[in-house]
Amino acid sequence: MYESRNRLLLVLIIFTLILSLFTVFIHSESVPSLSAKAAALYEPETNRFLYTKNADQRLGMASTTKIMTALIALETLPTDEVITVDERAAGIEGSSIYLKAGEEISVIDLVYATLLQSANDAAAALACRIADGIDEFSYVMNERARELGLVDTNFKNPHGLDDSEHYTTARELALLAAEALKNETFKSVCSTYKKELTSSASQRIVVNHNKLLKAYPGCIGVKTGYTKKSGRSLVSAAERDGLTLIGVTINAPDDWRDHTEMLDYGFSLLEARLLAKKDEFSYLIPVIGGDKESVRVSNEEEIKKIFNKCDSDIEISVRLPRYFSAPIRIGDVLGTVVFIKDGEKIAEIDLISRENIDKGKKKNPRRTQKWRSDSKNTFLTQG
Numbered sequence: 001m002y003e004s005r006n007r008l009l010l011v012l013i014i015f016t017l018i019l020s021l022f023t024v025f026i027h028s029e030s031v032p033s034l035s036a037k038a039a040a041l042y043e044p045e046t047n048r049f050l051y052t053k054n055a056d057q058r059l060g061m062a063s064t065t066k067i068m069t070a071l072i073a074l075e076t077l078p079t080d081e082v083i084t085v086d087e088r089a090a091g092i093e094g095s096s097i098y099l100k101a102g103e104e105i106s107v108i109d110l111v112y113a114t115l116l117q118s119a120n121d122a123a124a125a126l127a128c129r130i131a132d133g134i135d136e137f138s139y140v141m142n143e144r145a146r147e148l149g150l151v152d153t154n155f156k157n158p159h160g161l162d163d164s165e166h167y168t169t170a171r172e173l174a175l176l177a178a179e180a181l182k183n184e185t186f187k188s189v190c191s192t193y194k195k196e197l198t199s200s201a202s203q204r205i206v207v208n209h210n211k212l213l214k215a216y217p218g219c220i221g222v223k224t225g226y227t228k229k230s231g232r233s234l235v236s237a238a239e240r241d242g243l244t245l246i247g248v249t250i251n252a253p254d255d256w257r258d259h260t261e262m263l264d265y266g267f268s269l270l271e272a273r274l275l276a277k278k279d280e281f282s283y284l285i286p287v288i289g290g291d292k293e294s295v296r297v298s299n300e301e302e303i304k305k306i307f308n309k310c311d312s313d314i315e316i317s318v319r320l321p322r323y324f325s326a327p328i329r330i331g332d333v334l335g336t337v338v339f340i341k342d343g344e345k346i347a348e349i350d351l352i353s354r355e356n357i358d359k360g361k362k363k364n365p366r367r368t369q370k371w372r373s374d375s376k377n378t379f380l381t382q383g
Contacts, residue, residue, distance in 0.1 A: 032261040036252035037231070041262045042174035043245055043270060044181075046306050050245075050266050055171040058152055059250045062225030062233045063095070063118045064173060065160030068141050070111050070189070071180045073126045079108040079185060088133070089124035094161060096121045097197070097204055105199035108185075112195045115186075115223060117206035120159035127158040134158065145172075148179055162229045170248045177222050177235045177246050190221030211256055212236050216263065222246070238263050242272030242304050273314075275303045276349060281318060281337050283351070290326030291360025297334045297351045305339075305347055315340040320351065328357040 032041075032051055038059055041051040049055070087101035097119040099105070105125075113122035127137035134157055141155035153176070156166040168176075180186045193213050197204040212219040218238040225233035231251035236259045238245055245266040247259045282298035297320070320335035328334070335351035 030265075032258070032265050034249065034252065034258040034261065035254040036170075036249035036258050038170040038248075038250040039252070039258065039262065040170040040174045040248045041245060041266050042171075042178065042248070043243070043266065043306060044178040045244070049171065049174075050269060051262060052171065056152060056169050058167040058169055060162060060166065060227065060230030060233075061160060061168045061173060061250065062162075062227045062230045063120075063160040064168075064223050064225040064233045064235050065155065065158065065166070066114045066118065066123050066225075067173075067176055067180050067223050067235065068144065068155065069123045069126060069137075069158040070114050071176075071183060071186055072137075072140060072144055073107060073111055073114075073130065074183055074185050076130050077107045077126075079106070079111070081107045083107060083110065083125060083129045085121075085125050086128035089121050089128050092120040092124050092159065094120045094159070097206065099125060099199075100201055103199050103201040105197070108189075109195075109197040109199065111185075111189055112192070112197060113204075113206055115190050116192065116195060116208040118209055118224060119206075120161065123158040145176075148175060150175065160225055160227070162227050168250075170250055173235060173250070174246050174248045177237060177248070181221070181237060181244070181246075187220065190223065191219075210234075210236070212238075212259060215256070216260060220244075234259060236263065238267075240267055242274070243267065243270055243306060245270075269308060270306055271309050272304050273307055275305055275314065275339050275347060276301075276337065278302050281349075281351060283318075283320060283335075285320060285334070286323040287328065287357050288323055288325045289359055290328070290357040292355075292357050295324060295328050295334070295357050296354045298354055299337060299349045300352055301349055303339075303347055303349050312342060314346070318351075324357075326357045326359045328353050328355075330354065330356050 038054040038057050040055045042049050082104050085099045085103045090099050090101040095118045097113045097117055099121045110122045110126050113119040127134055131137035131140050137158050138155050145153045150172045153168040153172045156163040193208050195206050209224040218240045220239055221237045222235040232255050233250045234255040236247040245263055247262045249255050249258045252258050276299055279298045284294040284296055287295050317338045330353055332353045333350045334353055337349050338345055339347040
């Protein structure tokens with residue numbers, strides 16, 4: 001009997017160990033091993049770099065340059081403006097849509113050509129329109145870079161053809177891409193796979209060079225690049241369940257695999273949590289001296305935050321007085337909801353009045369009257 005118990009105990013211990021090892025295996029994450037000379041994986045909402053490799057080394061950026069070109073064009077020019085192609089933009093070497101001097105084409109179509117087809121002539125046409133020349137536009141690009149705090153980035157042209165003074169870093173290219181993706185038009189363009197362009201000379205169809213748009217779930221951009229000297233460069237971005245990640249590789253022979261591995265790594269580490277939907281925290285609070293006995297308050301905004309998947313649960317504190325005095329107007333801030341993790345406040349939203357309460361002759365509510373709540377919360381704090 002004693003030996004039988006021991007055997008059973010031994011079997012249970014072995015089973016537990018095997019299950020434990022399996023659990024560790026399926027949840028463990030390996031750091032990416034990349035072909036790139038330099039790389040960075042960035043989460044913009046919390047301003048975190050999840051992975052870096054030689055991320056501050058100055059290197060040629062090839063056609064990822066065009067992220068800045070397109071961003072400035074969209075920030076500067078009306079998208080429906082029709083541009084007459086400057087002769088200095090026609091015949092630019094490298095990738096092209098073969099613009100002709102004097103051809104008329106809209107700003108938005110030039111942006112599509114710049115980001116999808118990586119057309120050097122389209123980038124040059126935008127530069128000549130904005131700053132009346134390549135050198136002049138380089139100055140505009142560098143001024144915008146300084147505004148973004150990019151100290152290891154320098155532009156000499158709008159297209160990315162090799163120049164010893166034309167460089168960036170993986171880290172700063174990620175920061176630039178994050179800024180560009182804030183522009184909704186830029187975001188829409190760089191996530192487009194195919195687009196038909198119309199000009200005074202011809203109809204053209206451009207196809208995005210970024211294979212990840214089709215190959216990686218949630219991919220929304222951003223830009224490919226290649227020159228013989230700089231090698232293959234790629235800036236990618238992907239969104240899943242409210243979480244956006246930006247990947248950068250410079251001089252990466254196997255860039256598609258590099259980015260798949262980096263993005264997978266990032267999504268395995270982080271998650272977006274919806275802390276509050278609109279009107280999720282809703283209460284009826286007693287009112288003194290009003291034409292109604294109570295006022296409804298709730299949160300007008302939803303709130304989402306990025307967390308490590310292993311982070312602890314969030315504690316919620318709803319802070320409201322026991323009662324209010326009339327008058328109260330719609331939109332008045334009457335309380336707050338505070339979100340706490342590990343003893344520290346990580347977020348806060350206002351609770352506002354959802355109705356007007358005028359002064360009146362209604363009987364004042366008893367002080368002992370309690371809140372009526374439509375919400376489920378961890379605890380409530382009365383002021």
